[in-house]
Structure formats: C-alpha cells, structure tokens
Amino acid sequence: MLESLFLNLGQHDFLSNEEKALLEGLMSSERDFAVGQDIVTSGSRPTYSTLILDGLAARYKVLADGGRQITSLQVPGDFVDLHAFLLKTLDHGIVALSPCHVIIADHSKLRSITEKAPHLTRLLWLDTLVDGAIHREWIVAMGRRSKVSHLAHLLCELFVRLQVVNRTNGMSFHLPVSQAELADVLGLSVVHMNRVISALRNSGVISWANHTVTILDWHKLQQIAEFDPTYLSMKREPR
Amino acid sequence: MLESLFLNLGQHDFLSNEEKALLEGLMSSERDFAVGQDIVTSGSRPTYSTLILDGLAARYKVLADGGRQITSLQVPGDFVDLHAFLLKTLDHGIVALSPCHVIIADHSKLRSITEKAPHLTRLLWLDTLVDGAIHREWIVAMGRRSKVSHLAHLLCELFVRLQVVNRTNGMSFHLPVSQAELADVLGLSVVHMNRVISALRNSGVISWANHTVTILDWHKLQQIAEFDPTYLSMKREPR
C-alpha cells in the first residue's frame, strides 16, 4: 500500500521495519479526486497531510489577473502538503492533474512521531528539504535557462523521480497534462509553450504523444538541460 | 548574541528559556566574510550550518554559460544552510553580498537536539519550511508577475523579514546590492533590471539611493506586488 512512500523515503536512507510500521500507523482513510479537483484549497488549515498513492498533482497559486503559476508537481510517494503540518495555514492550492488516489496522515499522529521517533522525523524533514531543493532548481530554470532547456530539465527531473517509485516504462513515462497546464509550470503563454515543445521534439531527443513522453536520447537531453541530479539527494546515507 | 535568531524563530511560536539555552549550546565559533566571498561552496559537505548574525547573503547557482541565478536572500537570524544538516551535500553556493558576521552550529549538536528536544526540532524544521514557502513565492513571481510587480514583491518581503529582526529604520532599510546582483535575483539582464527599477521609482512608491530603500507608499507598493505575507507564517501559534 505505502510502497511508493517507502521507495521515496528509502532512497535517502535505510528505513527500518519499525519505521515502516510507524508510517503505516500514521495513515487513516483513502480518498479519490477527479481531474481538476482541489485536493487542498488555498488558505485552508488542514489537520492532516495528504500522500499520493497514484496520480499526478500540482501546487499552484492564482493571481488577481487570473494567471496561474504551478510551483511544484507531486508524484506517487510524495506528500502534497507535509509542510502544512507546521506551517498550519496553506498558502497555495493543490489540484489533481490526473485522477488521484490518496491517503490521509493526521497531524496529531505526525506530531507524536516527532516526539518519539527522531530518525523517522529527520527523514520526513528531509522529504520537505528535497522539496525545497526542487524549488531552487525551478527558480534557476525560470531565471537563467532557455525555455527549451527549462523544459528538458523538467522532463529529466520527472523521469528520475518517477523511476524511483517505479512509474516509468523503459525510457517512457506518462505525463497527463495539457500544454496549457505545462505553460503554467514554465510560466509561459500557451502559444509559446507549444513552440518550445515543438523545438525539443524536432531536436529528436524526445517523442511526445498521447500524454506519453519517451526519451530517445537521454544523454543529449541531460546535456540540453544541464541536468545534475545531486539536488534530489538520491544517495542512501545516514541522516 | 543570538537575539535575531530568537526573534526569527520566536515569531512563529513561543520559545522557552530552556530552548534558547539549547540554541546557545548549539553554537561554536564566529567568523567573518568579506563581500563576494563564498560562505559555503557548491558541492561541499559541511559538518556545520551557518547562522547570519549580521549582513546579507545569497544562495546561488552558476550555469555553464556563466549565468548566475540567486535562489534566495538571507538576512540576520537566518541559517544560510540549515538544510545541509540532512541534505548532506550542498547543491548550491552561498555568497556574502555584504560583510557577513556569522556563527557556526555543528551538525552533531543539531542532531542531538532532534534526539531530545522535539518542539525545538519542529521549530527548526519550520524554519526550513518557511524557506520553501519563500521559494514558492519567488517561483510565482518569476513565472506570472510583471517584472515591476516582481521587484515590488521582493521589496515587500525583504522589508517585512528585516522588520522582524529589527533591521529596518522607519520605512527604510539597507539593501547593499548592485543592480547586476539584483538582476541575478529576478533573472533579468542588467539593462532591463535598470529599466524596471526606474519604473518602480518613477511610480513614486519608493525611493532608492545609496543602497537604501525607502518605502514611500506601503499600501500602493503592496498593491503593485499583490503582497500577502501569509506565506511567511508570522503568527505565533503552537507548532
């Protein structure tokens, strides 16, 4: 059930059976969300955090002029709002980009983990730190990379993250987002987003159809993106 | 000595005297860094985290073409790299933008805090979560705000953060960065950065000379920025 969470947390450090049991004990009900539905609404004060078991979700903010910016993408094994455990008030919305199957972790139980399981607490803390590292990489991509490089970087990141939780198929993965949604990730207009995708396609390093991305030339894609996975902390070491 | 750290952490929740003592016990030697000097180098694996007592620092990444993107600004009372405690390998550099007086917190001591002081651990965790919230706000600014609005938002954020640690003077604060450095924050060319600053100046909401920013019309600046300080979690509540 929590296999993808174990894969996610376990990539950074060894996860004991006791800790896995504690994580199981953390969870209560499962829920489902349809495409476009808010998993958590902006400004709310949830008393639980939500773990994705299956599906793709996005954190986003909406501005006064109606513009939307997606600030992160969450895949299976990710908590969409573990930070709300301590932040209390959520400053952004979280929307399901594909049908999402999730499970709930009560904050009261999370709190008791912080009181009695220091190592597991550090791993959960680490999970939010990797989140922050991804944010920083996105900031770099938005500020200083070409748009094609930004897109390439995003694809590299998604491929690697999905691979950790066994959601890739060879060099392909499912990416159930429209070009308009992707534009809200990169901060572009839909028209320009289309140009950028076409450019990357035409360079021959990826193919992209039916919401499935296939990496034809991983080395070259990584090169275009200047992708260095260090920030994802995928090495297992004592934390 | 640690007054600004106490003000910073204490803005989110009540900090007991015992906890303040624990934080004091965390610290070892003080150090100084000159302008332009790296406080921590990218790719290093520090065994301590660095707290700013005085000065302004920036996290940054450099791309292959020489372009630099600053991903965050750190003010007194901020740990520049608390995340390195669990991330282990630092994926970015940290540079002093003004002369920086800092103090060192050994990771071994931080670890023992996580073993025996759950509430203080949560507050330190929270500190890194606010960091992440700021990252998200920057992503939104980079992706969907106009450049003038982005700059206005940055000034609002800095003013509020500096106010918490008593580094403002009425409606003014010291901002010791060149326009080229600011361009590396917003992800713009130096020339365009200059245009944007001029535009905000000419709108009459701020004045800016000698590295000192004065907010002439806070309400209007906030309006241009669509600034909502919720993401900074400045409310004191149980965490």
Next chain:
DNA sequence: CGAGCGCGCTAACATTTGATAATCCGCCGG
C-alpha cells in the same frame, strides 16, 4: 592631482515572448 574602475544609466537594434485569431483534428453525445 590624475588615471582607472565600478556602477548606474541610456541608446539603438536584435531576439524572444505574448496576444489574438484562425484552422485542424479527434472525441463524444445527440
């Protein structure tokens, strides 16, 4: 005191990105 230098600022022009609108295509419901 004079030269050099960093930094702010501007001009002129090139490139990127956005806005608007039209077309195409596949899918779905009547």
Next chain:
DNA sequence: CCGGCGGATTATCAAATGTTAGCGCGCTCG
C-alpha cells in the same frame, strides 16, 4: 452520421526583454 467542443498547431503582429556599446559620475589609489 452530424455537430460541437477541447486541445494542438500555425500565422501575424505587438510588446517585452536581451545585446552591445557608450557616457558620466564618484571613488580609490598611485
């Protein structure tokens, strides 16, 4: 089968942003 609708794609033009170059001011250093 037909019609409509959402998403992808393209064209055209406008606006934002980058590049290169140069000027001026104030400061430091010889």
